[in-house]
Structure formats: structure tokens, C-alpha cells
């Protein structure tokens with residue numbers, strides 16, 4: 001699927017959703033933690049249009065740059081450390097053709113997750129085996145920043161709820177994983 005150069009748009013100015021925490025939820029936090037295989041920082045290489053990426057994070061960050069912006073894309077692709085790739089990507093941010101947190105950014109994230117499970121079939125099986133468990137990128141320790149509230153969610157204490165807290169955030173990463181799980185299940 002070719003990636004069209006997308007155009008800069010801002011995320012919709014609508015209130016951030018609040019949703020319940022569930023006892024059986026899978027949390028995406030650090031790679032070494034149980035849900036870490038769902039993180040874009042996990043060491044699962046992906047391939048796209050003949051190029052190999054060490055992890056989804058680098059590919060995702062690079063897709064914000066034009067396909068012919070070799071300087072940005074190649075520099076991001078060099079780094080085996082996902083945090084390093086993410087930080088290096090920021091150097092070129094004035095050349096973004098895909099605006100962070102835009103619809104095109106979400107579409108790119110969807111593509112990264114698909115490539116990850118298509119190359120690592122064990123992850124696809126693990127995803128299906130997770131049944132209906134909600135998947136949430138837990139960004140609580142990183143604070144209420146706009147990107148955290150977009151890709152993930154943060155805990156909001158609420159002593160009236162069974163878990164003692166709810167989530168605030170759009171949780172796009174978790175939602176895209178749940179969408180892919182549904183799709184894989186319907187194909188299996």
C-alpha cells in the first residue's frame with residue numbers, strides 16, 4: 001500500500017475521552033513488562049518497500065517525512081535504539097509531510113502494526129489469544145501531554161470505580177491493536 005504524502009492537519013479539538021479501567025486489561029508500558037511486545041519500541045524489525053527497520057518506532061517516525069526525504073528517513077533508520085530514533089526524528093520536524101497526531105499519522109501507525117504482525121506471526125497468535133482484553137498504552141508516568149493523551153491514556157483516580165481509577169485519553173495505539181486483533185480473528 002503506497003503511503004501518500006499527507007497534509008498537515010491538527011487533531012480535532014474535542015474533549016479527551018474518559019473510559020473505565022478493566023481488571024483484565026493489557027497495559028503497554030516498558031518493553032520489558034508483560035505488554036511490552038505491543039510497544040512500538042519492542043525489538044521486532046519490520047520491512048517496508050524493500051527497507052528494513054529495527055522496530056516500528058523508527059518506521060513510524062520516518063513515515064512523517066516524504067518518501068524522497070532520504071536525509072531524514074535514513075538518519076532515523078540507522079538507530080537500533082528506538083528512543084534514539086524517536087529523538088533523532090525530531091531534528092527534522094520542520095520537514096514533516098504528515099502532521100503528528102493527524103489522521104494520516106494514525107493510518108501510518110496502523111500500517112506499522114500490520115507489518116509487525118505479518119513479519120512476526122507469533123505476535124499475531126498472541127494477539128488473537130488475548131481475546132477481548134482491553135489494550136491500553138499506559139502513559140501515566142509520562143504525564144498529560146497531548147501526544148500521550150492521543151496515543152495512550154493516563155490514570156485518573158476515582159475511588160467510586162472498582163479499579164480505583166479510570167483512563168483519560170484517546171488510546172489510539174491500544175485501539176489500533178484491538179482493531180487488528182478483530183481483523184485477524186475474523187480471518188482465522
Ligand SMILES: Nc1c(N[C@@H]2O[C@H](COP(=O)(O)O)[C@@H](O)[C@H]2O)[nH]c(=O)[nH]c1=O
Nearest residue numbers: 029040041057100101137142147151173
Ligand atoms: N512518547 C513515548 C512513547 N509513546 C510512543 O511514541 C510514539 C508517538 O510518538 P510521538 O507522537 O512523536 O510522541 C508512539 O509509538 C507511542 O506509542 N513510548 C515510550 O516508550 N516513551 C515515550 O516517551
